[in-house]
Amino acid sequence: LLSLGLAYKFDYQQQLSLTKEKELSDLLEESRLGLERKVQEKTATLNQRNSDLHAEKAHVKMFLQSAQRQKMRMKHLLNNLEQGFLTINNEGTIQKGATRITGTLFETNLNEAESKGLKIWDLVYKKQVDKNNLKKWIQMVFEGRLPFKDLNELAPKVFEGTKEKYIKLEFRPIYHKNSKARIKNLILIASDKTNELILQKKLEEDKENVHFLQHALRNPVDFVDLIDDTYDILESYADHLRNKDEL
Secondary structure, eight states: OOHHHHHHHHHHHHHHHHHHHHHHHHHHHHHHHHHHHHHHHHHHHHHHHHHHHHHHHHHHHHHHHHHHHHHHHHHHHHHHHEHHHHHHHOOOOSSSSOHHHHHTTSOEEEEEEHHHTBHHHHHHOSSHHHHHHHHOOOOOOHHHHSOOOHGGGSOOOOOEEESSOOOEEEEEEETTTOOOSOOEEEEEEEEEOOOHHHHHHHHHHHHHHHHHHHHHHHHHHHHHHHHHHHHHHHHHHHHHHHHHHHH
């Protein structure tokens, strides 16, 4: 009986161990499958993120390339304009990026203007009094106590160089973001109006000539008298010169 009891107990313990072993095996298999599924999900998520990241990088690259092309086109456009453009900070220093023709108009090399700390008053004026006046004007503009449109009337209007050119000056403000009073930088626009000035003077001369002809046609007698008086003056002057040579 003792042997049968021990055999039964041994068999029962063996069956219990096999059951627990199967449950443990099933649990491990389930854990393995769950882990593989999670690994696959994480891998898929990472792959998607990598794909999105590559797509975003490609988009950013295309955007930067497009922005660079637009910048180059803008620079090319500005460099081919007949007007000169440069920017000034609150200290009156000329910033980097002046257009190519600007240096020609101001008769100065502006390639290293910012690194050398070139001031706008040293560029526009030669006399110290004029330089001081422009310096005070720049300070008042950036202080922002008065509207720019009022101060703009006091700004210099013309640059007088050594080449007898008429260079018109215009100032435009660049305001800080979300502000209509605080000025961040000033843009100076320089335009060569020499030819226009010459044409304007010629037009005025033509108007005077037309007015003279109209007056002569309306008063022919006076015009003839004027011609006679002119001839008399010329003959008198010629006689004076002959007498002077004889003496």
